Amino acid sequence: MVREKLLFLILFLFFFGRITPGFSQTQTTNLKARRQKLEKEISYTNKLLGEVNKNKKNTIYELQLISNRMDMRRRLMAILKKEIASLTNNITVTKITIRDMNHRLDTLKKEYVNIAWYLYKNDNNYNRLIFLFSADDFNQAYQRLRYLDEISAYIRKEAGRIIILEKQKKDKLDKLKQDKAEKKTLMDNETTQLSRLELEQSRKIRLKQKLTGQEKSLRAHLRQKQKESQKLEAQIKEAIAISTRNAANTSKSKLLTASERRLSFTFNADKGQLPWPVKKGVVSQTFGVHNHPVLKHVKIKNNGVNIATAKGSVARAVFPGEVVNVVRITNTNIAIILKHGNYFTVYSGLDKVLVKNNQQVTQQQALGIIHTNLQGKTELHFEVWHNKNLQNPTYWLRKNVR
Numbered sequence: 112m113v114r115e116k117l118l119f120l121i122l123f124l125f126f127f128g129r130i131t132p133g134f135s136q137t138q139t140t141n142l143k144a145r146r147q148k149l150e151k152e153i154s155y156t157n158k159l160l161g162e163v164n165k166n167k168k169n170t171i172y173e174l175q176l177i178s179n180r181m182d183m184r185r186r187l188m189a190i191l192k193k194e195i196a197s198l199t200n201n202i203t204v205t206k207i208t209i210r211d212m213n214h215r216l217d218t219l220k221k222e223y224v225n226i227a228w229y230l231y232k233n234d235n236n237y238n239r240l241i242f243l244f245s246a247d248d249f250n251q252a253y254q255r256l257r258y259l260d261e262i263s264a265y266i267r268k269e270a271g272r273i274i275i276l277e278k279q280k281k282d283k284l285d286k287l288k289q290d291k292a293e294k295k296t297l298m299d300n301e302t303t304q305l306s307r308l309e310l311e312q313s314r315k316i317r318l319k320q321k322l323t324g325q326e327k328s329l330r331a332h333l334r335q336k337q338k339e340s341q342k343l344e345a346q347i348k349e350a351i352a353i354s355t356r357n358a359a360n361t362s363k364s365k366l367l368t369a370s371e372r373r374l375s376f377t378f379n380a381d382k383g384q385l386p387w388p389v390k391k392g393v394v395s396q397t398f399g400v401h402n403h404p405v406l407k408h409v410k411i412k413n414n415g416v417n418i419a420t421a422k423g424s425v426a427r428a429v430f431p432g433e434v435v436n437v438v439r440i441t442n443t444n445i446a447i448i449l450k451h452g453n454y455f456t457v458y459s460g461l462d463k464v465l466v467k468n469n470q471q472v473t474q475q476q477a478l479g480i481i482h483t484n485l486q487g488k489t490e491l492h493f494e495v496w497h498n499k500n501l502q503n504p505t506y507w508l509r510k511n512v513r
Contacts, residue, residue, distance in 0.1 A: 170322075172488045209277070343414075347496060386508075389426065425479070433472070444461070
């Protein structure tokens with residue numbers, strides 16, 4: 112009978128230990144990283160809006176920054192909701208586990224009482240001697256002696272272990288409840304911020320209305336930007352064509368040298384991992400065709416990405432390469448074209464250049480100072496080309512926090 116009870120306890124502890132769940136932090140960690148990234152981008156956008164607001168002049172750039180910040184906040188709210196849902200689920204699972212643990216612990220205690228009572232009745236010298244001397248031989252008597260001693264020690268040890276595990280689970284539950292309360296506080300805070308942002312939506316509408324009243328100047332500005340974009344595109348294609356011809360003349364039958372092929376291969380292998388062309392910044396306009404933020408029925412095309420950054424920021428090479436052209440689009444808009452084998456990167460919106468034609472540059476080397484206009488706008492235009500084929504820079508740049 113005692114042996115059967117002991118076997119039950121061993122099996123119970125074996126299976127009980129296996130069902131105790133660990134709390135995976137992967138999902139929570141990923142959500143937290145995304146939340147912190149968005150919080151940093153919102154904070155940096157606030158800084159950029161502060162620089163623009165100093166001028167007190169309404170601009171398309173300000174409108175874009177406000178719209179981007181609102182979008183960031185909505186995404187942040189969605190992440191916070193997921194974090195709270197994840198924590199709530201963990202708390203529910205933990206409660207169920209602890210309830211199951213308590214049930215199993217009650218069963219164990221009942222078994223412990225029965226075994227303890229058995230030991231109490233038999234734990235005297237007379238009964239012990241009878242139990243020992245009734246053995247068939249000396250070896251069996253020795254095993255019986257060890258059996259009696261080990262049962263008591265084992266039960267005390269395992270009962271204590273279960274109590275410790277129960278306390279550990281309760282501690283984890285308390286921690287999860289604290290986390291949930293913290294996330295709820297964050298959620299309430301962000302809900303308040305979103306409410307304030309809705310008030311800012313009114314400001315955005317007013318700003319848009321004021322800008323709509325400047326339609327003539329906006330269209331003139333758009334035409335100027337389109338001319339600059341076309342000039343830049345023509346210069347890029349010309350630089351690519353010249354570079355290709357020179358490579359063909361140099362290597363005769365081959366368009367690329369061995370070192371250029373290696374550079375192209377490495378550039379392609381780093382897709383999605385290239386460093387940003389600025390130390391810190393946020394995307395103010397993405398790649399592709401977009402509706403004009405103010406003018407109705409007007410489309411604008413972006414051959415790259417526009418990155419808003421702080422005054423005095425430096426454009427940096429995203430990959431080792433060669434300066435194949437420095438193009439002056441206007442007095443305050445200079446572009447640098449780098450060659451990386453059969454890939455090319457373009458950095459436009461500079462007012463001071465720190466490199467020269469045919470110069471070899473290293474990754475993250477400073478190329479030039481980004482222009483800040485009278486309205487406080489500091490924005491780099493960045494493009495990626497593969498031979499004559501335009502690429503979406505978003506797919507090439509690293510997606511971690513800038």
